[in-house]
Amino acid sequence: xxxxxxxxxxxxxxxxxxxxxxxxxxxxxxxxxxxxxxxxxxxxxxxxxxxxxxxxxxxxxxxxxxxxxxxxxxxxxxxxxxxxxxxxxxxxxxxxxxxxxxxxxxxxxxxxxxxxxxxxxxxxxxxxxxxxxxxxxxxxxxxxxxxxxxxxxxxxxxxxxxxxxxxxxxxxxxxxxxxxxxxxxxxxxxxxxxxxxxxxxxxxxxxxxxxxxxxxxxxxxxxxxxxxxxxxxxxxxxxxxxxxxxxxxxxxxxxxxxxxxxxxxxxxxxxxxxxxxxxxxxxxxxxxxxxxxxxxxxxxxxxxxxxxxxxxxxxxxxxxxxxxxxxxxxxxxxxxxxxxxxxxxxxxxxxxxxxxxxxxxxxxxxxxxxxxxxxxxxxxxxxxxxxxxxxxxxxxxxxxxxxxxxxxxxxxxxxxxxxxxxxxxxxxxxxxxxxxxxxxxxxxxxxxxxxxxxxxxxxxxxxxxxxxxxxxxxxxxxxxxxxxxxxxxxxxxxxxxxxxx
Numbered sequence: 001x002x003x004x005x006x007x008x009x010x011x012x013x014x015x016x017x018x019x020x021x022x023x024x025x026x027x028x029x030x031x032x033x034x035x036x037x038x039x040x041x042x043x044x045x046x047x048x049x050x051x052x053x054x055x056x057x058x059x060x061x062x063x064x065x066x067x068x069x070x071x072x073x074x075x076x077x078x079x080x081x082x083x084x085x086x087x088x089x090x091x092x093x094x095x096x097x098x099x100x101x102x103x104x105x106x107x108x109x110x111x112x113x114x115x116x117x118x119x120x121x122x123x124x125x126x127x128x129x130x131x132x133x134x135x136x137x138x139x140x141x142x143x144x145x146x147x148x149x150x151x152x153x154x155x156x157x158x159x160x161x162x163x164x165x166x167x168x169x170x171x172x173x174x175x176x177x178x179x180x181x182x183x184x185x186x187x188x189x190x191x192x193x194x195x196x197x198x199x200x201x202x203x204x205x206x207x208x209x210x211x212x213x214x215x216x217x218x219x220x221x222x223x224x225x226x227x228x229x230x231x232x233x234x235x236x237x238x239x240x241x242x243x244x245x246x247x248x249x250x251x252x253x254x255x256x257x258x259x260x261x262x263x264x265x266x267x268x269x270x271x272x273x274x275x276x277x278x279x280x281x282x283x284x285x286x287x288x289x290x291x292x293x294x295x296x297x298x299x300x301x302x303x304x305x306x307x308x309x310x311x312x313x314x315x316x317x318x319x320x321x322x323x324x325x326x327x328x329x330x331x332x333x334x335x336x337x338x339x340x341x342x343x344x345x346x347x348x349x350x351x352x353x354x355x356x357x358x359x360x361x362x363x364x365x366x367x368x369x370x371x372x373x374x375x376x377x378x379x380x381x382x383x384x385x386x387x388x389x390x391x392x393x394x395x396x397x398x399x400x401x402x403x404x405x406x407x408x409x410x411x412x413x414x415x416x417x418x419x420x421x422x423x424x425x426x427x428x429x430x431x432x433x434x435x436x437x438x439x440x441x442x443x444x445x446x447x448x449x450x451x452x453x454x455x456x457x458x459x460x461x462x463x464x465x466x467x468x469x470x471x472x473x474x475x476x477x478x479x480x481x482x483x484x485x486x487x488x489x490x491x492x493x494x495x496x497x498x499x500x501x
Contacts, residue, residue: 040072040073040076041069041072043072043076044068044069044072044075044076045068045069047068047072047075047076048065048068048069052065111286111312111313112138112286112289112313114313115138115139115140115285115286115313115315116136116137116138116139117136117137117138117139117322117453125347126324126347126429126451126453128339128343129324129326129340129343129451130324132326132328132332132334132336132339132340133290133324133325133326133327135290135324135325135326136324137322137323137324137451137453138285138286138287138290138313138322138323138324139286139315139320139321139322140285140286140313140315140316140320141283141284141285141286141287141288141315141316141319141320141321141322141323141452142283142284142285142316142317142318142319142321143281143282143283143284143319143321143323143452143454143457144281144282145279145281145432145457145460145461145464146256146258146279146280146281146282147278147279147280147464148268148276148277148278149260149266149267149268149276149278150267151280152256152258152260152278152280153179153260153267155256155280155282156248156256157182157183157186159248159250159254159256159282160186160187160190160248160250161186161190162250162254163190163195163250163251164195164251165195165196165251165252165310166195166196166197166198166250166251166252166307166309166310167187167190167195167196167197167198167248167249167250168198168200168247168248168249168292168295168299168307168309169183169187169197169198169199169200169247169248170199170200170201170243170245170246170247170248170295170298171201171202171205171206171246171261171262172201172202172205172206172242172243172244172245172246172261172434173202173205173206173261173262173263174201174206174209174213174261174262174263175206175208175209175261175262175263175264175265176208176209176210176212176213177263177264178264179262179263179264179266179267180209180213180262180263181213183262184213184216184217187199187217187220187222188216188217188220188222191217191220191221191222192220192221196223196307196308197221197222197223198222198223198225198295198299198307199217199222199223199224199225200225200226200227200243200295200298200299200302201224201225201226201227202226202227202242202243202244203226203227203228204242205242205243205244205261206226223303223307225299225302225303226302227242227243227298227301227302227446228301228302240444241329241330241444241445241446242440242444242445242446243298243445243446244434244441244445244446244447245257245294245298245327245434245446245447245448246258246259246260246261246280246434247291247294247295247448249288249291249292249295251310252288252289252292252309252310252311252312253284253285253288253310253314254282254283254284254288255282255283255284255287255288255291255292256280256281256282256283257280257281257283257291257432257433257434257448257450258278258279258280258281258421258432258433258434259278259279259280259419259420259421259433259434260278260280260419266278266419268416273388273416273417274416274417275415275416275417276416276417276419277413277415277416277417277418277419277420277468278419278420279355279420279421279422279432279464280432281432281450283323283450284316285313285314285315285316285319285321285323286313286314286315287323287324287325287450289311289313290324290325291325291448291450292309292311293325294325294327294448296309297327298446321452321453321454321457322452322453322454323450323451323452323453324450324451325448325449325450326340326433326448326449326450326451327446327447327448328340328435328446328447328448328449329445329446329447330443330444330445330446331446335442335443337435337441337442337443337447337449338362338364338365338442338443340435340449341354341361341365341368341423341435341437341442342364342365342368344423344425344429344431345365345368345369345371345372345377345379346368346371346372347425348372348377348379348425348426349377349426350377350378350426350427351377351378351379351380351424351425351426352372352377352378352379352380352423352424352425352426353378353379353380353382353423353424353462353465354380354381354382354422354423354437355382355383355418355420355421355422355423355465355468356381356382356383356420356421356435356436356437356438357383357384357387357417357418357419357420357421357436358383358387358389358392358436358437358438358440358441359381359383359392359396359436359437359438360392360395360396360437360438360439361399361437361438361442362439362442365437365442366399366402366403369381369403369406369408370402370403370406370408373403373406373407373408374406374407378409379407379408379409380408380409380410380411380465380469381403381408381409381410381411381437382411382413382418382420382465382468382469382472383396383410383411383412383413383418384412384413384417384418384419385412385413385414385473386417387417388417391494392438392494394487394490394491394494395491395494396491397480397483397487397488397491398491398492398494400475400480401477401480404475404476404477404480405477409474410474410475411468411469411472411473411474411475412472412473412475413468413471413472414471414472414473415471418468420468421433421434421435421436422461424458424461424462424465427455427458428453428454428455428458429451429452429453429458430451430452430454430457430458430461431449431450431451431452432449432450432452432461433447433448433449433450434447434448434449435447435449
């Protein structure tokens with residue numbers, strides 16, 4: 001605003017001379033500049049009102065309001081690209097999808113009712129999670145824990161080869177490298193065999209994916225769609241929402257989800273990252289229909305169609321594990337992913353162990369971590385020594401001290417890059433999915449998590465955690481005290497950017 005006032009004063013001071021000489025009061029260029037400046041500041045004011053009413057955190061609202069009104073020339077475009085926290089178009093699409101599923105596929109009559117977990121003792125503390133998912137825990141499932149890339153993709157490719165009716169493929173990142181081409185050929189082969197193949201990718205995460213790769217899939221009969229976060233007239237500049245889900249489904253009976261995308265680095269073949277430590281999950285049974293429902297919602301948003309799929313629930317031949325599938329994202333009524341983590345922390349009585357490659361949690365999660373540790377819960381956080389994001393690495397140091405002081409144990413993985421997203425609570429609850437402990441996963445990304453109520457499976461995940469802890473170093477308050485003041489200042493500055501990291 002001061003800049004506008006200065007320009008107006010300059011224009012006024014020159015007007016007397018202009019009147020005497022008969023020249024125009026203000027040149028056309030200067031008038032145009034004044035109009036543009038006024039429009040930017042007006043846009044900043046209006047945008048700040050939108051931020052006031054729609055931002056999900058007080059810190060986010062204040063940051064946007066200040067920047068939009070003091071420096072609107074950069075802040076206004078940035079706000080309309082990165083500042084929105086609700087994906088309104090997807091909300092409308094989800095409502096339409098639900099109507100399509102009820103009328104066309106009769107999901108309510110699919111037989112899942114007979115698999116609903118009835119035990120009030122087991123479900124009691126997890127009622128809030130079921131409310132968030134709008135789906136109960138379903139029994140009759142088998143689960144296989146998949147550690148790292150080779151085991152995961154061997155399982156996925158075996159599932160693809162065995163598919164007889166259809167395949168649903170969804171990844172955040174797909175590379176056009178050896179692993180990506182292997183996936184491409186496997187899908188082409190199945191399409192040529194008459195299997196219906198649906199391939200959904202995030203156009204931001206997979207921005208390097210070549211058009212030739214996609215054309216070859218389409219030519220073979222694969223239905224290919226980008227997630228299209230910019231779809232619709234009100235979303236043209238909407239680059240902040242990403243579909244971070246990784247889902248593979250075969251015939252509605254077998255499903256895979258977890259941390260692994262499609263690329264050579266996920267097999268540990270990229271020298272920048274070295275060993276790639278990740279966790280994935282294979283499910284068989286009624287819970288796969290809930291996983292399938294998440295895919296169909298995303299596909300409907302992208303393609304405006306609902307695929308003809310199998311919706312009859314079938315129990316696995318072995319095991320009877322209760323599983324709940326919890327999708328989360330910026331179209332939810334609540335901040336589902338953040339509430340899930342906070343609920344797990346508040347529910348824990350003996351321990352909660354969490355693995356995440358990115359660790360910039362919100363205030364609610366930080367408070368829940370401290371409270372859990374203070375009441376005697378064994379709280380352990382497993383993160384990589386170095387992430388692929390320098391700001392994230394530095395921002396974590398801004399709040400690690402108070403967590404350590406409260407009794408939270410933080411381990412930094414030393415044997416390559418830790419990318420697993422999992423947690424376990426006490427002796428019975430385990431979770432594997434795509435959610436990171438950061439603002440992007442909590443509020444901006446479409447994510448998915450599987451929660452399993454089973455002691456045997458929890459013990460398997462526990463053993464992997466113990467292996468990972470043995471290959472990590474535990475942080476201490478003394479090492480934080482040795483950090484130079486300028487590096488501590490960098491960490492505090494990086495932490496200010498937590499809402500957009």
